[in-house]
Amino acid sequence: xIRALGMMSGTSLDGVDAAVIDTDGTRIGxxxxxxxxxYSDNEAAALHAALxxxxxxxxxxxxxxxxxxxxxxxxxxxxxxxxxxxxxxxxAHDPRGRGTHQAGSGAALAQATGRPVVWDFRSEDVRxxxxxxxxxxxxxxxxxxxxxxxxxxxxxxxxxLNLGGVGNISWVDPRAASPQAPDACLAFDTGPANxxxxxxxxxxxHKTRDDNGALAAAGVADAEVIARFLRHPxxxxxxxxxxxxxxxxxxxxxxxxxxxxxxxATLAGAVVASVRAALAWLxxxxxxxxxxxxxxxxxxxMGGLADALPMPVDPVEACGLDGDMLxxxxxxxxxxxxxxxxxxxxxxxxxxPEPVCGGRISHPRVFVG
Numbered sequence: 076x077i078r079a080l081g082m083m084s085g086t087s088l089d090g091v092d093a094a095v096i097d098t099d100g101t102r103i104g105x106x107x108x109x110x111x112x113x114y115s116d117n118e119a120a121a122l123h124a125a126l127x128x129x130x131x132x133x134x135x136x137x138x139x140x141x142x143x144x145x146x147x148x149x150x151x152x153x154x155x156x157x158x159x160x161x162x163x164x165x166x167a168h169d170p171r172g173r174g175t176h177q178a179g180s181g182a183a184l185a186q187a188t189g190r191p192v193v194w195d196f197r198s199e200d201v202r203x204x205x206x207x208x209x210x211x212x213x214x215x216x217x218x219x220x221x222x223x224x225x226x227x228x229x230x231x232x233x234x235x236l237n238l239g240g241v242g243n244i245s246w247v248d249p250r251a252a253s254p255q256a257p258d259a260c261l262a263f264d265t266g267p268a269n270x271x272x273x274x275x276x277x278x279x280x281h282k283t284r285d286d287n288g289a290l291a292a293a294g295v296a297d298a299e300v301i302a303r304f305l306r307h308p309x310x311x312x313x314x315x316x317x318x319x320x321x322x323x324x325x326x327x328x329x330x331x332x333x334x335x336x337x338x339x340a341t342l343a344g345a346v347v348a349s350v351r352a353a354l355a356w357l358x359x360x361x362x363x364x365x366x367x368x369x370x371x372x373x374x375x376x377m378g379g380l381a382d383a384l385p386m387p388v389d390p391v392e393a394c395g396l397d398g399d400m401l402x403x404x405x406x407x408x409x410x411x412x413x414x415x416x417x418x419x420x421x422x423x424x425x426x427x428p429e430p431v432c433g434g435r436i437s438h439p440r441v442f443v444g
Contacts, residue, residue, distance in 0.1 A: 236367070275330070
């Protein structure tokens with residue numbers, strides 16, 4: 076087993092998650108310490124300003140240095156980790172066009188922390204014809220296998236629903252021999268999740284999120300807006316498929332004439348509707364829907380999912396996992412897979428023709444005086 080530190084800064088742009096995991100790159104041996112570093116208002120504003128930027132953007136150096144400094148600051152508090160998995164900050168994702176872009180250099184982070192860093196997980200998948208996302212499904216398979224072994228889950232297919240800035244779902248069967256087996260996983264982005272709600276709160280009320288879904292709970296969702304939303308061609312595309320954070324930015328325009336509560340309720344309702352629509356692409360109904368990411372704290376979304384879906388809906392804590400840190404843990408686990416030459420994505424998760432071991436490994440330079 077290798078002790079790895081996974082680090083994740085998601086499309087919600089609230090801060091950096093860090094989590095230690097012990098793994099051989101297939102099985103989970105145990106979970107270690109976790110921590111969160113929030114972005115300051117100025118840091119979050121700088122990253123928001125850089126959204127949509129590619130490698131040639133003049134604002135990229137500032138954003139990249141910010142991402143590297145914040146991650147290095149947090150990583151120094153985990154001296155027990157032998158290896159770091161660094162996702163970077165996604166600024167643009169266009170797999171059928173310019174590719175995918177995560178700001179931050181793993182080489183710079185390796186030098187700052189004195190430890191090897193695995194990074195740039197998505198680019199090779201995109202180069203080989205995949206969507207480059209989502210990348211957590213293989214880890215979700217490992218989590219399901221671990222939970223079965225701990226007695227938290229029965230040995231049957233389950234689904235992990237991650238509600239970050241964008242939503243993604245992983246249907247996994249822990250009975251499969253490995254995560255890359257053809258019958259082990261199916262994954263894809265379900266639609267927008269927290270990003271439109273957070274953007275609404277920021278623009279209208281100067282807040283970062285709708286705490287507990289309280290504002291949405293006070294409103295009434297506009298059914299016509301949600302019906303138009305579901306007519307977007309994305310929902311008729313077969314899986315696997317992926318989204319950029321702002322691919323549904325027009326949703327904010329759709330709710331511009333609604334008051335704050337009704338607008339929040341409508342955006343929350345759109346999340347629920349997109350997840351319900353996603354069930355049509357799954358190989359078979361999962362025994363349980365396990366929700367992770369910040370969206371599971373939104374009681375309006377969670378209540379809507381419980382009402383709309385035909386299976387039990389629970390936060391992942393119900394099976395012994397940490398829903399706030401699951402993505403960070405995933406990139407620690409994926410880092411060990413890259414180190415061992417194991418695939419991190421495949422045809423049923425990103426649509427890449429063959430399983431791919433993406434990622435780059437950077438070692439700290441040693442200077443001899």
